[in-house]
Amino acid sequence: MIFSPRRLFLIDGLGAILSAFMLGIVLVQFESAFGIPSATLYVLAIFPVFFAIFDFYCFQKKNANLSKLLKIIAILNLLYCCMSIGCAMYHIDTVTILGWVYICVEVLLIVILSLFELKVAIKNNK
Numbered sequence: 001m002i003f004s005p006r007r008l009f010l011i012d013g014l015g016a017i018l019s020a021f022m023l024g025i026v027l028v029q030f031e032s033a034f035g036i037p038s039a040t041l042y043v044l045a046i047f048p049v050f051f052a053i054f055d056f057y058c059f060q061k062k063n064a065n066l067s068k069l070l071k072i073i074a075i076l077n078l079l080y081c082c083m084s085i086g087c088a089m090y091h092i093d094t095v096t097i098l099g100w101v102y103i104c105v106e107v108l109l110i111v112i113l114s115l116f117e118l119k120v121a122i123k124n125n126k
Contacts, residue, residue, distance in 0.1 A: 051077070
């Protein structure tokens with residue numbers, strides 16, 4: 001399967017919506033099970049909302065060189081991963097094993113996608 005930048009923006013955008021939903025709605029309802037304070041979850045949920053807007057804007061662009069924009073979202077995603085880990089570390093005394101599992105799985109998926117986005121962006125930029 002060939003992944004064009006447009007398709008990657010769609011995948012990234014859908015993933016961002018899922019992240020925002022999980023962080024801002026689901027995990028907040030089960031704060032005690034995950035151990036991450038709701039205020040922190042809301043802050044973390046804001047970023048994927050903006051990423052999704054950016055992704056869907058880029059997805060709908062026609063006849064554009066999307067490589068630069070793909071690099072931008074990949075780097076933003078990686079920075080978001082650092083921030084997520086930082087927030088979890090800040091609340092290390094309250095984050096449960098379930099909370100760590102969620103953060104680690106989300107970060108792992110985002111890192112894999114971001115590295116793939118960078119690879120595609122570099123390949124398409126040649």
